[in-house]
Amino acid sequence: MSASGLVYKHYGKEVITEYYPELKNEDSNLEWVFTKMYGSFMEAIDAIDTGVEPIPANNDELELQYFDSTGLSSRVGRTNPRWNEVDEATGKSPDPDARFEIASSMCGVDFLSVLTKIVESDLPARSIVEGAVQKRFECDESGEIICLPAGGLPWKSQLYELEHDLKVTTPIKFVLYTDQAGMWRIQCVSVEGKAFENRLSLPAKWRGVRDEDLSSVAGIEGCTFCHSAGFIGGNKSYEGVLNMGRVALKSKD
Secondary structure, X not given: OOHHHHHHHHHHHHHHHHHOHHHHHOHHHHHHHHXXXXXXXXXXXXXXXXXXXXXXXXXXXXXXXOOOOOOHHHHHHOOXXXXXXXXXXXXXXXXXXXXXXXXXXXXXXXXXXXXXXXXXXXXXXXXXXXXXXXXXXXHOOOOOEEEOOOOOOOOHHHHXXXXXXXXXXXXXXXXXXXXXXXXXXXXXXXXXXXXXXXXXXXXXXXXXXXXHHHXXXXXXXXXXXXXXXXXXXXXXXXXXXHHHHHHHHHHOO
């Protein structure tokens, strides 16, 4: 579970009864709503936050592990009047045209927010990521590690496109950058089209280990952490995080 999922597990029923106090004395109905809400909303948050693919690689029947109901189409659908909904002021069903205006406004806001990100964030980042890809052999002779001059860049989708455009024959495995606190990070490049399957993960023996213990296990000074899923790690210096990438390339874990 993610942090949000754990909060829901322990306090979800209290939250539900805060909005619908009549369920406090209806244990079976409260339990049903609690479970239904988890499957309809919270499960996807947990799965995405903890790195669970909607369809795992070993799922031969291509069955969805979870469904994300927070997309635009789902949100628009929820603006439609419910089958038993009555406007308290008029005693009639809500006006569908008024609900359409709400849905239309929601779509417009989403469209503009995505467009703003593409033009004002992704486009300026593209040239920076392109420069890093072109200089990949200066970062490491393998050409499988790149270094970005700043953290927070939206590099993932850019990287896949640039690998195709620049005809990169050996896929890039790791991206180095600094976070807001100035710590160097190494992040694995995921398989194109997959959110949580890495081209190459950080070594298994590093995962979930921190600080001096991690430095000892890795044989690299200055290590700060390695996520338990093996997709990201940290070091106090550029040289240290680069060494983490070089060792990880050789480990082929």
